[in-house]
Amino acid sequence: xxKLKLFFISLFSILFLSGCEMIVFQPQxxxxxxxxxxxxxxxxxxxxxxxxxxxxxxxxxxxxxEKPENxxxxxxxxxxxxxxxxxxxxxxxxxxxxxxxxxxKTLYALEEVPKGYEEKEPITIHVTSADWKWIFSYPxxxxxxxxxxxxxxDTPVDFKLTSASTMQSFWVPAxxxxxxxxxxxxxQLYLVADNPGSYWGRNTNFNGKGYADxxxxxxxxxxxxxxxxxxxxxxxxxxxxxEKYEELLKPTHLGRMTFNKTHLEWVNHADPNSKTYxxxxxxxxxxxxxxxxxxEDNYRNKNNQEHMNHDSHDNDSxxxxxxDHSGH
Numbered sequence: 001x002x003k004l005k006l007f008f009i010s011l012f013s014i015l016f017l018s019g020c021e022m023i024v025f026q027p028q029x030x031x032x033x034x035x036x037x038x039x040x041x042x043x044x045x046x047x048x049x050x051x052x053x054x055x056x057x058x059x060x061x062x063x064x065x066e067k068p069e070n071x072x073x074x075x076x077x078x079x080x081x082x083x084x085x086x087x088x089x090x091x092x093x094x095x096x097x098x099x100x101x102x103x104x105k106t107l108y109a110l111e112e113v114p115k116g117y118e119e120k121e122p123i124t125i126h127v128t129s130a131d132w133k134w135i136f137s138y139p140x141x142x143x144x145x146x147x148x149x150x151x152x153x154d155t156p157v158d159f160k161l162t163s164a165s166t167m168q169s170f171w172v173p174a175x176x177x178x179x180x181x182x183x184x185x186x187x188q189l190y191l192v193a194d195n196p197g198s199y200w201g202r203n204t205n206f207n208g209k210g211y212a213d214x215x216x217x218x219x220x221x222x223x224x225x226x227x228x229x230x231x232x233x234x235x236x237x238x239x240x241x242x243e244k245y246e247e248l249l250k251p252t253h254l255g256r257m258t259f260n261k262t263h264l265e266w267v268n269h270a271d272p273n274s275k276t277y278x279x280x281x282x283x284x285x286x287x288x289x290x291x292x293x294x295x296e297d298n299y300r301n302k303n304n305q306e307h308m309n310h311d312s313h314d315n316d317s318x319x320x321x322x323x324d325h326s327g328h
Contacts, residue, residue, distance in 0.1 A: 023173040023174050023200075024036060024039065024173050025039075026174060027174065027175075028174040028175055028193055028194055028195070028197060028199060029114075029174070029175045029176065029191060029192045029193050029194050030114040030115065030116065030117070030192055030194075031110060031114055031175060031176035031177070031190065031191055031192060032173070032174060032175050032176050032177075034106050034109065034110065034114075035106070035110075035176065035177050037106075038102060038103060038106050041099070041102055042099055042103075045095055045098060045099055049095065110176070110177070110190070111188070111190075112190065113156050113190055114156060114190060114192050117155075117156045117192060120155055120156055122155070122156040122157060122158040122190070123138075123140070123151065123152060123155060123156075123157050123158065124138075124139060124140060124157075124158045124160065125137065125138055125149060125151070125157060125158070125159055125160070126138075126139065126159075126160045126162070126262070126264060127149075127159050127160065127161045127162070127170060127181060128162055128163065128164055128181075128263070128269055129161075129162075129163045129164070129165075129168035129170070129181040129203065129214075130163070130164040130165050130248070130249045130251075130277070131165050131166060131207060131208055131210060131211075131251035131252075132203075132207075132208070132210035132211055132213065132214040132251065132252070132253055133146055133147055133214065133248070133252070133253070133254050134146070134147055134149075134170075134201075134203075134214070134216045135164075135248065135263070136148075136149040137262040137263065137264055138230075138262065139262060139264055141230045141233075141234075142234075142260065142261060142262060143230065143233045143234065143237065143258070143259065143260055143261075143262070144240055144258075144259045144260075144261065144262045144263065145256070145257065145258050145259070146248065146254055146256060146257035146258075147215075147216045147217075147254060147255065147256050147257070148216055148217045148218075148219065148256050149216065149217070149218055149219070150219045150220075150221055150226060150229055151191075151193060151218060151219070151220055151221070151226070152220070152221060152222070152223045152226040153193045153194065153195055153196045153197075153220040153221060153222060153223075154192070154193070154194065154195070155192065155223070156190055156191075156192050157190065157191050157192065158188065158190060159188065159189040159190070159191060160186055160187075160188055160270070161179060161180070161181040161186065161187045161188070161189060162181055162182065162183065162184075162185065162186050162187075162268075162269045162270040163181040163182050163183045163269060164183065164249050164269045164277045165183065165249070165251075165277060165278050166183075166207040166208070166278075167180055167181065167182045167183070167205060167207065168180070168181045168203045168205050168207060168211075168214070169181070169203055169204040169205035170189065170201070170203070171201060171202060171203075171204050172191065172199055172200070172201040172218050173199075173200070173201075174199045174200070175191045175192070175193055175199055175218065176189065176190075176191045178204055180205065183269060183276070184269065184270065184271065184272045184274060185270060185272070186270035193218070193220035195220065196220050196221055196222055196225075197219075197220050198217055198218070198219050198220075199217070199218040199219075199220065200215065200217065200218075201215065201216045201217070201218050202214060202215040202216070203215075208251070210251065210252075210253060213253055233258055233260065234260060237258045237259050237260050238259060238260065239259065239260045239261050240259035240260065240261045240262065240263065242263075242266050244259075245263045245267075246277065249277045249279075250279050250282060251279060251282050
């Protein structure tokens, strides 16, 4: 018992002394609140299961413990209790159903504009992930940012996610759940910030040595401040060129950057026919620098060559018998 107490004291000390912030339990928008409510609902059921199982475990261990008066006791063979077996089979099924129904309903609801914001026009922001940076394109405002994104508070934001290279995972814990960004396809994520504030986001999908520092800031502003920021960018930021953009896509870490114009004018990475911007020769810190195959579909070519060599060997073997082997 003493060891158990020491374990829990140590665990709580580590959590508090490390300054651990449970951001997912501090939702700052309707999407995050839906996810937090779902997590809490699941925790209630999991806690109930743990309490009941441990209580039964302790009761059974105590009740059927070995005692001096039953040292030589041999229990008779008994048939299982059918009613009990039905009960302990049905209970887990009912618990799974109780968790599954709200989970499915919440997941489908998250694919739409959050409830209560249906009448508000969303702002569209294209998110392009690259090793190891986040690029945000505002097609309506015709501006682009790197490693930070400003949004108007109390307004739905339609994030359209894609990747210029490897697969990443876009996550802003205070505002919603994570969603993958993948090359030559597009995923969609709606988020809303209730109030102005600064929120931390990051990539949660391992995609190389630099992913740990692949973070960004979401700054929710009043509509007035957001409009003022957009005008300031238009007046002061340099224009994004295709050459500059291709330089940005190389696997590097960058600070914050702001541009006039967006790369959507010449490439949309969500298009299946778009150009690929990977640079395998630049991944020198992974032990394997990366290289492309010299021949198209090298794997098939290798198999065909082995197959042809095998057929040729069969022909040589059959020649002594006068056979005619035509191959496959």
